[in-house]
Amino acid sequence: MKPLRTNGESRTLSLDGQEVVIGHVYESDKPNHFMSKATLNRLGLKLATNQLPVAFTYNARARQYWLYDQSQAVPKRKLSAKQWTALEKARQVAMTCRGCGQFVGYPIKICEGCSRKRRVAEIEAETKLFFERLEQAKIMAIAWAKGVLADSRAVILNSRATGLDLASEVIQLAIIKVDGSVLMNQLIKPQASISNEAESAQPTWPELHDPICHLLQAASVVIIYNVELETRLLAQTAKRYNLALPQFQTNCAMEFYAEYYGEWSDYYNAFRWQKLMGGHSAMADCVATLELIREMAGITISTTLRVENP
Numbered sequence: 001m002k003p004l005r006t007n008g009e010s011r012t013l014s015l016d017g018q019e020v021v022i023g024h025v026y027e028s029d030k031p032n033h034f035m036s037k038a039t040l041n042r043l044g045l046k047l048a049t050n051q052l053p054v055a056f057t058y059n060a061r062a063r064q065y066w067l068y069d070q071s072q073a074v075p076k077r078k079l080s081a082k083q084w085t086a087l088e089k090a091r092q093v094a095m096t097c098r099g100c101g102q103f104v105g106y107p108i109k110i111c112e113g114c115s116r117k118r119r120v121a122e123i124e125a126e127t128k129l130f131f132e133r134l135e136q137a138k139i140m141a142i143a144w145a146k147g148v149l150a151d152s153r154a155v156i157l158n159s160r161a162t163g164l165d166l167a168s169e170v171i172q173l174a175i176i177k178v179d180g181s182v183l184m185n186q187l188i189k190p191q192a193s194i195s196n197e198a199e200s201a202q203p204t205w206p207e208l209h210d211p212i213c214h215l216l217q218a219a220s221v222v223i224i225y226n227v228e229l230e231t232r233l234l235a236q237t238a239k240r241y242n243l244a245l246p247q248f249q250t251n252c253a254m255e256f257y258a259e260y261y262g263e264w265s266d267y268y269n270a271f272r273w274q275k276l277m278g279g280h281s282a283m284a285d286c287v288a289t290l291e292l293i294r295e296m297a298g299i300t301i302s303t304t305l306r307v308e309n310p
């Protein structure tokens, strides 16, 4: 056996007060049983107690490492039966669905089937919540309608205008109480001429302004089908004459009826407004609004409206 080539370097290690000199060997020359700690580890071996290196060498990146004699190394401690059982159990658990407990054979949290079931359950819960909210909205709307009908100072207002734009003028105004009695049913002569009927109408807005304001302010609440549109038309008509409407309490029958009707619009993320099946006059729309409120309150008998011009 030819001698191991060395560059002549040595290291001195101390063991139990004894100094041991360890010599260098070239990496390419080291015998097969000269192994690094990492190699021993890969082979399931570890250093014996007080096992010293037999040599040292340098790797390709000029890093020094120790070489040990494989024959002196000892096997790494084996896992006890109990440890094996625990390890195997953990492996099984990691490969078992947490939903149904089914063993799938590869690491998983939840199986396909359970994942699908969960999604279905989520959708069902959302749907249930949605219908509960729908039902809740309807209950609220019914309560509102009942409250309105019990309020002797609540009034319903509707108007007709020359159009719907910012220049449009109110040419008909009706206000009724919730018992159907008529407080106002008036044709109004507009500033701008539009038709013979409107032309011949009397009086003009300024002549009616005070009584209108009085009715609005005397009411506990003014119920309007589409509050936003109607109040704008009223305000812009008054403004033509440099008059202003007073503050008054409003409720939008259109919004309450939409909640009662319960047609949900995903697009608007709101209840869809329903068209008022009124007639061709402000008074007919007031009556139609009252009918809707009565429908919401569950009153099915026909209304006994005292609808006549005061």
Ligand SMILES: [Zn+2]
Pocket (backbone or CB within 6 Å): 097, 098, 099, 100, 101, 102, 110, 111, 112, 113, 114, 115
């Ligand atoms: Zn499962």
